[in-house]
Amino acid sequence: MAAKYTVSAKRTSAKVGKKTRRATPKTKNVPVAKTYKLYINGKFPRTESGRYFKLEHKGKVVANVCQASRKDFREAVVAARAAQKGWASASAFLKGQILYRIAEMLEGRHQQFVDELQAQGVLKAPAEAEVDQAIDCLVHYAGWADKYQQIFSAVNPVASSHFNFSVPEPTGVVSLLAPQRSGLLGLVANIAPAIVGGNTVVVLASQRLPLCAISFAEVLHSSDVPGGVVNILTGATDELAGQFASHMDVNAVIYCGTSKQTITEIEEQAANNVKRVITRAGKYAHGPYTIKDTLEIKTTWHPVGA
Amino acid sequence: MASTAKLPNLNQVSRVDQVGVEERAARFCARSIKNESKQEALMMVLSMIDLTTLEGQDTPGKVTQLCHKARHLNAARPELPTVAAVCVYPTMVAVAKKALTGSNIHVASVATAFPSGMSTTKIKLEETRMAVAAGADEIDMVISRGAFLQGDTRFVFDEIAQVKEACGKAHLKVILETGELGTLDQVRRASVLAMHAGADFIKTSTGKVQPAATLPVTLVMLQAIRDYYHETGRMVGMKPAGGISKAKLAIHYLVMLRETLGNAWLTPVWFRFGASSLANDVLMQIEKQRTGVYQSLDYFSLD
Numbered sequence: 286m287a288a289k290y291t292v293s294a295k296r297t298s299a300k301v302g303k304k305t306r307r308a309t310p311k312t313k314n315v316p317v318a319k320t321y322k323l324y325i326n327g328k329f330p331r332t333e334s335g336r337y338f339k340l341e342h343k344g345k346v347v348a349n350v351c352q353a354s355r356k357d358f359r360e361a362v363v364a365a366r367a368a369q370k371g372w373a374s375a376s377a378f379l380k381g382q383i384l385y386r387i388a389e390m391l392e393g394r395h396q397q398f399v400d401e402l403q404a405q406g407v408l409k410a411p412a413e414a415e416v417d418q419a420i421d422c423l424v425h426y427a428g429w430a431d432k433y434q435q436i437f438s439a440v441n442p443v444a445s446s447h448f449n450f451s452v453p454e455p456t457g458v459v460s461l462l463a464p465q466r467s468g469l470l471g472l473v474a475n476i477a478p479a480i481v482g483g484n485t486v487v488v489l490a491s492q493r494l495p496l497c498a499i500s501f502a503e504v505l506h507s508s509d510v511p512g513g514v515v516n517i518l519t520g521a522t523d524e525l526a527g528q529f530a531s532h533m534d535v536n537a538v539i540y541c542g543t544s545k546q547t548i549t550e551i552e553e554q555a556a557n558n559v560k561r562v563i564t565r566a567g568k569y570a571h572g573p574y575t576i577k578d579t580l581e582i583k584t585t586w587h588p589v590g591a
Numbered sequence: 592m593a594s595t596a597k598l599p600n601l602n603q604v605s606r607v608d609q610v611g612v613e614e615r616a617a618r619f620c621a622r623s624i625k626n627e628s629k630q631e632a633l634m635m636v637l638s639m640i641d642l643t644t645l646e647g648q649d650t651p652g653k654v655t656q657l658c659h660k661a662r663h664l665n666a667a668r669p670e671l672p673t674v675a676a677v678c679v680y681p682t683m684v685a686v687a688k689k690a691l692t693g694s695n696i697h698v699a700s701v702a703t704a705f706p707s708g709m710s711t712t713k714i715k716l717e718e719t720r721m722a723v724a725a726g727a728d729e730i731d732m733v734i735s736r737g738a739f740l741q742g743d744t745r746f747v748f749d750e751i752a753q754v755k756e757a758c759g760k761a762h763l764k765v766i767l768e769t770g771e772l773g774t775l776d777q778v779r780r781a782s783v784l785a786m787h788a789g790a791d792f793i794k795t796s797t798g799k800v801q802p803a804a805t806l807p808v809t810l811v812m813l814q815a816i817r818d819y820y821h822e823t824g825r826m827v828g829m830k831p832a833g834g835i836s837k838a839k840l841a842i843h844y845l846v847m848l849r850e851t852l853g854n855a856w857l858t859p860v861w862f863r864f865g866a867s868s869l870a871n872d873v874l875m876q877i878e879k880q881r882t883g884v885y886q887s888l889d890y891f892s893l894d
Contacts, residue, residue, distance in 0.1 A: 359885055362885070528885075531884045532885045533884060533885060533886045533887035534887035534888070534889070557884065558887065
């Protein structure tokens, strides 16, 4: 502290306004490393548990990452539940605009994401391709925002004097265990279809590649996505998968992985409140049917005539 | 009571150290509570709740429904305690009384031109008598904050004493509406005033004004109760109300109660929570403790 004050005292004592040039400071800037925190309810808190894990690449520590606890997850679900109604009632047009905005913000930070992927061990060309695809994916779903309803809605023929129609509605709060192998695209390709359908999500980012998830949270944060609509945690998948599947206030769980044992566990836990279980592995199928995974079809029988 | 009560000299009331109180209140939130104690505490919170509906849109149907909820908090778990009381407007007392026949649950009625208290003493007394006649076991009155802030403590004191007399056998809870009193010093003075005027309980808020109950405000009132007890030997109850909707916060209140007034006050006879949505959160936590799984409001009745 003392040293700092001496420096500033010197600076103020220098005669301002005169043409004497201030010498450029000889000290080099200390690089400011980013603290990767969680993203819950539109804020960036640290994990309540105070646990962190070191993310290493080639023996070098890349970052300290929060190891979220079940209590962090609980907070995230509370936030997602609170945000769900408002987000679901936002107009299709607005949802599309916001998704497009996310794409714009991501485009602006293109290089940052490429660098981050590379720091985690992804090669340059695939990293660039991944960021491009993530942006494309967002634009793709932004377009679907006001169109999927028309595909999945129907007026149904019935043999009574009813006007019978079906419309899709969001499932509610969706918990998502993001794919391990793809730090950005895997995340975006699962979040975008869920939120475009009016759901709110709680995401556990890839344990191996968690950095882009938190940087993506910053992108969401500056894209008019209401707080609580997307909540992102980093941590141990084994530890939290059970919680993601068992929480009674979660309406659907998406598991991106192939472990048969985990799938069985999730299915058993999810049965408690008849959660929708969606498992995804391998390639990311973009399209309206991915949106439909987290939609529910509501059919209405409306009496007509006599 | 009214004839013997004497207005205390409020200038003699000790001042409150606001920073100290806030620090102390914050400490109560940092206690480590083990699972078994938590389980017990949750049960105790349930038994201390005054389940409340005080809205312009209240109907006999809604009040009946709430009384049913009070009697059967969780139909699947009959071993759970019931709440202490149901708190309604005077016009709903008869409905609540009828719906609670055969249970130990009290009917509490707000009175004296709740929530503002802006009416004449005559009308306030009439309202109190009406609520008691309809079967209210407890009366929650509001003080005239305007008169109190103006310095007319004699008027406020007499009014409380008169309402106490009008209550007859019914217990009197005096709402200070701390959110409108401004400072903790005023809260302390109002507490002393109300207790000397004959209050059986002192209560923080109507729930219609923000801020409602907070830990610091409640702590000041608890300290006033403690000092009044040492001075006179009479126990006075405490009811924080408004804004306590989470089980965790309710447990912090119990910790504060235990550490300020001791075990004697740890019963529904001397401590209540005025709340409408607290009960469901406590039920959810009890279920969480039992099953190990976080719960959803979808599976608990609204009222």
